[in-house]
Amino acid sequence: MSAFDTNPFENPVDVNPFQDPSVTGVTHSGVDQQYNPFSGTDSDALRGTTIPASTAPSQPAVLQPSVEPSPQQVAAAAAQANLLRQQEELERKAAELERREQELQSRAGPTGKENNWPPLPKSFPIKPCFYQDFSEEIPQEHQRICKMMYYLWMLYCVTLFLNVLACLAYFTVQSDYGVDFGLSILWFILFTPCSFLCWYRQIYKAFKTDSSFSFFSFFFIFFAQVVISVIQSVGIPKWGNSGWIAAISIVRTNMSVAAVMMVVAIFFTICAVMSIFLLKMVHSHYRRTGASFQKAQQEFSQGVLTNRTFQNAAMNATASAAQNSFQRN
Template sequence: MSGYDDNPFAEPVSVNPFNDPSVTQVTNSSIEPVDQYNPFPQSNDGLAIHTTPAVLRTQQPSTSPAVLQPSSDPSPQASAARAQADLLRQQEELERKAAELDRREQELQSRGSTGKENNWPPLPKSFPIKPCFYQDFSEEIPVEYQRVCKMTYYLWMFNCVTLFLNLLACMAHFITDSKYGVDFGLSILWLILFSPCSFICWYRPVYNAFKTDSSFSFFTFFFVFFCQVVVFIIQSVGLPNWGNSGWIAAISIIGSNKAVGGIMIIVSILFTLCAAVSIILLKMVHSMYRHTGASFQKAQQEFSQGVFTNKTFQSAATGAASSAAQGAFQGNN
């Protein structure tokens, strides 16, 4: 009933929140507030709760079930497959290297002894036959010999054209009279035989002679080219049944067939020009040879050195010596 005795019209009593007993106890205490906090409260029996060290916990056996880890060792099938793949890769690498070596060997063989790629005859790269020689006047021939060397080369080409026209003239002569079939057959033979042989036997020797100042090449050229001059003279004369459209054959046919006779006269003039130019070139090369210091003794030395250093000659000499030694040994026994 005390609540009803209060005067409702009395002034309200001011309430101080700091007069609360719990607040005044903390503020009046001499202990720091942090020190009053105990993270390990005592149990009901007054004993502190002890924690198990982490080291001891790791030593306790685990009750979780063991999980089997997959083995990292490859299976025999995987090892065999890997080994087979390695062998195939090595085989492909060896085949690639072998193909590269074959290509380089063919390239070196095509370059020849000069170490440069052959450029004569000038054939297209797609052609199955490759060039056989390397030829460069400005690089390999001295300046004072280039003019004569080029004239020799032009004479060889002029001779090939003349032999081809000689074949056409003999064929026309054979068409008009079948008894001249021998001349037509021989004209084919002269074109096939003299064109490559003249290049190898007298043009290349004079080219090598001017390039290396070789006495042996000079003497080879003089001997073969002198025979070539004789052949040019015989071809220009035009003996019957020799396969040449020379002056004699042309004059004998011009009365019966002027067209064929005119063609043969043109060929006779070309053969005569070949003979005249060849005589002039022979004298020019000989005069240059006398100023080069070449001699017959040097030619003999070059020939002997070339023969004894030739692998074919060395193998033949070794075989002959071994055969002779075996024969002598068997005869003594």
Template sequence: MSDFDNNPFADPNPFNDPSVTQVTTSNIEPVEQYNPFPRSNEGLATHTTPATTTPYQPAVLQPSTEPSPQASAAAAQATLLKQQEDLERKAAELDRRERELQSRAPTEKENNWPPLPKFFPIKPCFYQDFSEEIPEQYRRVCKMMYYLWMFNCMTLFLNLLACLAYFTTGDHGVDFGLSILWLVLFSPCSFLCWYRPVYKAFRTDSSFNFFFFFFVFFVQIAIFIIQSVGIPSWGNSGWISAMSVIGSNKAVGIIMIIVAILFTMCAATSIILLKMVHGMYRRTGASFQKAQQELSHGVMSSRTFQSAATGAASAAAQGAFQGNN
């Protein structure tokens, strides 16, 4: 039992060994504080030597990025299907809008000119609406042409009264009879031959209607000048006829002078309006070639021409067939 009572750390103490005490009391730095790069070599860290590059680079295998034919075909098919869907959607939208416009717009415009009473047996023959059918830049000139036509009709009526008064002064029955003819003839003809063509020309920008208007309106200006001159026995109360009667009957002469002034105003206003319409015509881009195209298209689309052409073709075919037999 005495061995267990002995102190294992009694002398000799293993920590008092000279080799151990030499290590613990040495001035050598521990491993954690050891610097393999001494301070004297710190300047070497700032000097770097560039690496040498060889003229030949190692070959690197690049992966292929081109899609396979199957993938390309699938992508193209998907693109076509998408475009087709977009086109179908746009077509459906256009059809829907067209149906809406057709449902809103009236199927047929009711004629409103001449403005006759509803109980009148004759119904209006034309539809006329400046604010709806005529563009704003042409509306003023088109209305002026309409007012010129009405002024012409009024002048022709006053010419009839003046010729009637002229007829009472002597043997001038021919002038009175022709004045009635000019009123009945020129009033509707001027409306159909030069006012309606210029109205349709402004409404649809039609080169054919412009050319037709210019041709007829030149004739109308010549007629205005002849009426204002007043050649005797021509049915016009112009300057010559008025001056021939003013010496014998001043009242009739004054009436005829007033009508001669109105005819002169018609001629002057017509020349001014012709220049205005011609200036607008040049700005619309109309041309003689375009007028020819419109005329040929109108003739070819006419049902009368189509039926006549069909009949002529069938007759020629039958004649050729019978000739061969």
């Protein structure tokens, strides 16, 4: 009945909608009330669970300026990279030398590899004197030029043998030039083994051990070999060489013998040209290995001082000198 007692014509009471407790509680709390869609229950969402906003003052975004490296820093970085590359190269060479040394030591043992050069039959009474294997003992960057030096030695030996035949033909036509035939035999017997031992094995050892002393020995001996090849291609009469001068001098006498001698002269010329070309190639490889004359001297002194024969001779000389001095006193 109280609802009917209310006078509808009375002045309505002013109702302030902001006096609602739910509104005043939010406005006086000092915290922004936001709807959290990730709340646990629907009732919380309906009640408007709030998340306090960050009260830290916002700072404007600042872009860091890019700093260009100075030329000194670039040069220092390049120098450091170069040093690291050189160190890696030295470590690689040291590992390669150690591997070869171990292989040589294993070969020297009872189960090691036997000598394989010259390739002789097993039934032959003379056994091979050297071990030669390009793929195993020579670094890959030097294998090509080392093989070319080996082919040059074989070509030179074949040319010396053909020179003996050409001088024999020359002797049959001109009996006065028997000295050429005799000297040609001497050159074939002398130069064939000496060229192998003196300059081919020197360059083989130089590439195998990276020895500056072996390089210098090769340069000194092979330069003499180049001079000898040039003289043999010229063909001075009575020197035992079937070169151009000797071949041209017999053209009017016997054309067939002159043709044979010209072929030998061409072979001598090819040997001389290839010798000069390979000498330059070896020199360029030698410069790239970092060898020097001081290093060769150091290797020579170390090799002499550690040689057992030299040590015994020095000890004997010292003992003899001391004994003579004691006797005099």
